[in-house]
Amino acid sequence: NANNVAVFHAKYRHLTIYISCIFLVALMHMTFSQTRMFYFMQKSMNWSDAQAHCRQNYIDLATMDDQTDRDEMMRVIRQVYNGDVWTGLSRTDAKASWIWSDLSLSTFMPWAPDQPNNLNSSQYCVVVTKGANLNDLNCKSKFPSVCYTGERITDTP
Numbered sequence: 064n065a066n067n068v069a070v071f072h073a074k075y076r077h078l079t080i081y082i083s084c085i086f087l088v089a090l091m092h093m094t095f096s097q098t099r100m101f102y103f104m105q106k107s108m109n110w111s112d113a114q115a116h117c118r119q120n121y122i123d124l125a126t127m128d129d130q131t132d133r134d135e136m137m138r139v140i141r142q143v144y145n146g147d148v149w150t151g152l153s154r155t156d157a158k159a160s161w162i163w164s165d166l167s168l169s170t171f172m173p174w175a176p177d178q179p180n181n182l183n184s185s186q187y188c189v190v191v192t193k194g195a196n197l198n199d200l201n202c203k204s205k206f207p208s209v210c211y212t213g214e215r216i217t218d219t220p
């Protein structure tokens with residue numbers, strides 16, 4: 064009856080709070096541990112070589128899911144560099160969709176003003192500028208690059 068339920072709740076209230084705390088800590092741990100880690104590669108390479116290098120040493124050229132990724136990526140880059148850096152975004156030709164190299168379905172693409180403009184009809188690979196925006200450039204151009212490790216399974220609110 065209601066009286067027994069009340070007694071039960073009083074008896075186990077501390078346990079409920081304890082379990083809630085553990086759950087909260089576990090959730091926070093998941094949120095933080097699954098954020099991507101970004102790594103700047105100083106050596107200038109064309110996009111394909113940069114991708115091969117990232118895949119060899121990390122997971123791939125960097126993918127961005129959201130503003131959190133963008134902020135963290137720029138924080139890592141700006142520690143040592145202030146210019147264009149290859150990201151994992153590219154396309155196979157002028158009519159193809161932009162695709163992240165790890166096949167991430169992320170649609171977060173903060174293009175710079177008037178970009179992508181496919182200048183000279185030969186810009187199929189994407190750098191992040193010092194202003195943290197995306198610009199399509201020629202894949203044969205040589206720039207430093209940014210790689211990543213880690214995969215986010217849950218999104219932070």
Ligand SMILES: [Ca+2]
Nearest residue numbers: 180181198199
């Ligand atoms: Ca461009």
